[in-house]
Amino acid sequence: MTEKPKTLVMGASGLIGRPVAETLAGAGLPVRAGYRSRPVEIPGAEAVRIDAGTGEGLAEAVEGIDQLFLLVGDMPHQTEAELRVVDAASKAGVGHIVKLSTLGVESESFSIARIHRPVEQAIEQSGIAYTFLRPNCFMQNFYTYYRDMIAYTGMVRMPCDDAAVSFIDARDIAAVAARVLVDEAWRGRAYDLTGPEGLTYEQAAAMLVTPEGKAVRYVNITDEECRSEMIAAGLDATYAEDTVELARFYRTGAAARVTSAVEDITGRSALSFSTFAADHADTWK
Secondary structure, eight states, X not given: OOSSOOEEETTTTSTTHHHHHHHHHHTTOOEEEEESSSOOOOTTEEEEEOBTTTTBTHHHHHTTOSEEEEOOOSOTTHHHHHHHHHHHHHHHTOOEEEEEOOTXXXXXXXXXXXXXXXXXXXXXXXXXXXXXXXXXXXXXXXXXXXXXXXXXXSEEEESOTTOEEOOBOHHHHHHHHHHHHHOGGGTTEEEEEOOSSOEEHXXXXXXXXXXXXXXXXXXXXXXXXXXXXXXXXXXXXXXHHHHHHHHHHHHTTGGGOOOSHHHHHHSSOOOOHHHHHHHTTTTTO
16 A cells, blocks of 8 residues: 555545545545535545446546545445445455444344445455444434424434433544544454443433423334334335334444444544534524
């Protein structure tokens, strides 16, 4: 590998990919910033359009690349899309893949895990050096997926009972990804990434405020209520079922675990939910 490896960062217009690309480019490393539908401009980075679903632009994007940050956003046939990327990377001689996966992937007990584990296995079998990042539930889900629910009802309605989840800030995931892309010491392993504490949805919601300045309430609902409400809101039935499966995984207690991986890799403590809440206090205003 060259002294300054050239990195392709996929998902570079998104919540995690963009700060990864910005960090690497800001450090003077050669970066290709891959996007699919939202063009991106990052100083010092070369923007390239990639459609992993069809393969459009993929061969050109990986040509001459030393390492790859593999992040494909939610899409139909996501596993097949990511496998397409792995195959292209292998043919292009990419030397290192950092794949964004999910906590609990080894269990394959919920749909998101079943999306990611076959891709991990393909990378393991490819002979390419790898680092797997397996984050827990993003704190940012509260202002993306739950944003309208909070804004209009003041509630978060989920079937999680009193299960604790060690929510992680996406900013920490990006910081870890950038670090493992520049330091070979972290290769060849998988890292479970979590926040610094396990919180129930009720505890987490109570740290947020509605547009009226009131604390957000968590309301526990059944799996069937969750499916029905999501579909009634216009969401796809498959996505609704994915959410229910993930909540079932949380209810096993497996997502309450706290690891030191963020601090081990970045050298600083993982951001707390209270810090996230304070930093995004104006989200619903």
